[in-house]
Amino acid sequence: MTLHIDSVSKRFGQYQALDSVSLDIPKGELVALLGPSGSGKTTLLRIIAGLETPDQGRVLFDGEDATDVAPRYRQIGFVFQHYALFPHLSVFENVAFGLRVMARETRPSEEQVRQRVSEILKLVRLTNLGERFPAQLSGGQRQRVALARALVIRPRVLLLDEPFGALDVTVRTELRRWLRELQQELGLTTIFVTHDQEEASAICDRIAILNEGKLLQTGSPVDLFTAPATSFVAGFLGSANILARDSLGAGAPAGLAGAKLAFRPADGKLSPSAAAPAPGGHLRLSGTVQHREFLGSIVRYAIARPGGEVQIDAPFKAGEAFIAPGTEVAVDIPHDALISLNS
Amino acid sequence: MATKRVGDQKLVRRLLIGAVAIIAIFLIAAPLLAILSYAFAGGAGRYFESLLTEDTLHAVKLSVITALIAVPINTLFGIAAAWAIAKFDFPGRRFLTAIIELPYSISPIVAGVAYLFVFGAQGLFGPWLQANDIKIMFALPGIVLASLFVTAPFVARELIPLLEAQGREREEAGISLGASGFQTFWRISLPGMRWALLYGIILCNARVFGEFGAVSIVSGNVRGETNTLPLHVELLYQDHNSVGAFAAASVLMLIAVFTLIAKFLLERRGVRRHAEGT
Ligand SMILES: Nc1ncnc2c1ncn2[C@@H]1O[C@H](COP(=O)(O)OP(=O)(O)OP(=O)(O)O)[C@@H](O)[C@H]1O
Ligand SMILES: [Mg+2]
DSSP: OOEEEEEEEEEETTEEEEEEEEEEEOTTOEEEEEOOTTSSHHHHHHHHHTSSOOSEEEEEETTEEOTTSOGGGSOEEEEBTTBOOOTTSOHHHHHHHHHHTSOTTTOOOHHHHHHHHHHHHHHTTOGGGTTSOGGGSOHHHHHHHHHHHHHTTOOSEEEEESTTTTSOHHHHHHHHHHHHHHHHHHTOEEEEEESOHHHHHHHOSEEEEEETTEEEEEEOHHHHHHSOSSHHHHHHSSOOEEEEGGGGGGGSOTTOOSSEEEEOGGGOEEEETTSSOOOTTEEEEEEEEEEEEEOSSEEEEEEEOTTOOEEEEEEOOTTOOOOOTTOEEEEEEEGGGOEEEOO | OOOOOTTOSHHHHHHHHHHHHHHHIIIIIHHHHHHHHHHTTTHHHHHHHHHTSHHHHHHHHHHHHHHHHHHHHHHHHHHHHHHHHHHOOOTTHHHHHHHHHHHHHSOHHHHHHHHHHHHSTTSSSHHHHHHTTOOOTTSHHHHHHHHHHHHTHHHHHHHHHHHHHHOSHHHHHHHHTTOOHHHHIIIIIHHHTHHHHHHHHHHHHHHHHHOOHHHHHHHTTOTTTTOOHHHHHHHHHHTTOHHHHHHHHHHHHHHHHHHHHHHHHHHHTTGGGTGGGO
8 A cells, every 4th residue: 555644743742743744655665764762753653553643734545535534444553662462362362353353244253363363473483372471472572473463454554663672683683684575575565663774774665764853855775875965864874974065175076066065984095194195086184083993894083173073984904003093194085975965 | 798788687687577476466466366256255156146137137238238339330430530540641630649549548537527518417418408308318328428438549549550551552552453442441451450450449349348437427327227337346336245246347357358368369460560561
């Protein structure tokens, strides 16, 4: 199903939790909603699910206005940030819940329920745990029960609110890969909330970046990484050095129109400041090494300069000497590694 | 040497435990035993004979009827109040909580007198009630009302912290899975609070049976008519019928013991630790 979110706004008291957010999601696409804590990610999901009413704007499913449809009729699979499993029901009954509460005319028979739940449990690889209770499961297993429970109603849209937030890194990586395969297999239109940019980039078709209730930019992970529109996006997806254009004087390349320029720490090359002038097609910054961190495959230098500090990641080669703090250095950045930002 | 925690000295510990044990024996266990020994002072025959007198049976019946009315009403009230307070945000939430807990801090006698002022012959609605031939004071309705007042907080008090800890997510999950409000309440909310609810109901019931002060004001103490069990015990005692009084009291004691056992079993299920919140 296609999902249209049409300039949705929501206030809580004085706080503008969502500010005219619009987002279109074609059928079968997985969109990662990425943003810092408090940016309104959960609020947006809750509005789509009907658990919260927007002050303004509309939510459309397949082009049909669903803003006033009660949540129980929306047929949306919602996986909550903290699972929200039913503790007094077994795994099997948790998953069966959505079938057991259906209207009498459409409710499947006991046998159909068994069959359907077993299918779903197999899909989420929990076949043997049907008799257990949520308290007897690991975090990853609970997460999959929550997912199975949402899938059993054949949702038109799947909403996942930081599904892996509470899990450790290995389980996370495994589950997110599995989730992506499952989502593609079922062709489910899905929104996946996270504040982990790596997780977002790894599995989604598109990323939507939310900050302070505003949708800043949407695009494929590669697009957002290579062409962020604002300094917030540039800094949120990977790290970035932001330069005010004014601080560069005549050195700024003429082709880039934005008020600010950004570059990735790995794109700057360090050399002793006294060395030859900047090679052609490069922007040169000069400064003093402030600080050095050895991070394994790279060495991260913080360089103090008049227009603010920049970070440079230099590849580490065994046997090579570090540059000592206090050393005057030049940073050369190729023009094509510079990103022009609007703000 | 390892640092000592407060109360680590053996002497202090033994003294404290000993003192508490002695006090408990004198204040609680001894009177309970006294009840039994007085009740059976004239043998089992006398015991059952005085238990089965018409007035005593009537008092038991009245207490049971009162409980059968008051406990369900206060259970429903407790669920509704706890639900409203724990799951909704509205101005005056804290104030409502304080109001619900008021009966805890008011002497039951005061509550009884207040009802008298409202519903009694000289009271606010007295003339109107009399004109319409409705009897509240010195009758079952008054007894039920007083019991309701005194036991109003019991269920709500157990449920509020539990429901607050549980939050709204489970119900929201139920709704988004297609359940109606009623289905969500019946299949998710109610089972989620069942043990705490039972705990509250048991305490509420025990108090309804045991309430003396408020009921004694509004019931008028008419033997064989408006005497509940505790009032009847006092009446028998004043008649110097100690076997009768203690036999009747032993019924109350039995309820207390059942309550204690039920409480113990429920607490072992972790009701008070909000294990249902996981
Ligand atoms: N029911 C509510 N009442 C008042 N304020 C709320 C309510 N729900 C959310 N907010 C506020 O709206 C803002 C956005 O909240 P939201 O839960 O959508 O953030 P989030 O992006 O999901 O954050 P996180 O990553 O921490 O989960 C927050 O500042 C929050 O305090
Ligand atoms: Mg959230």
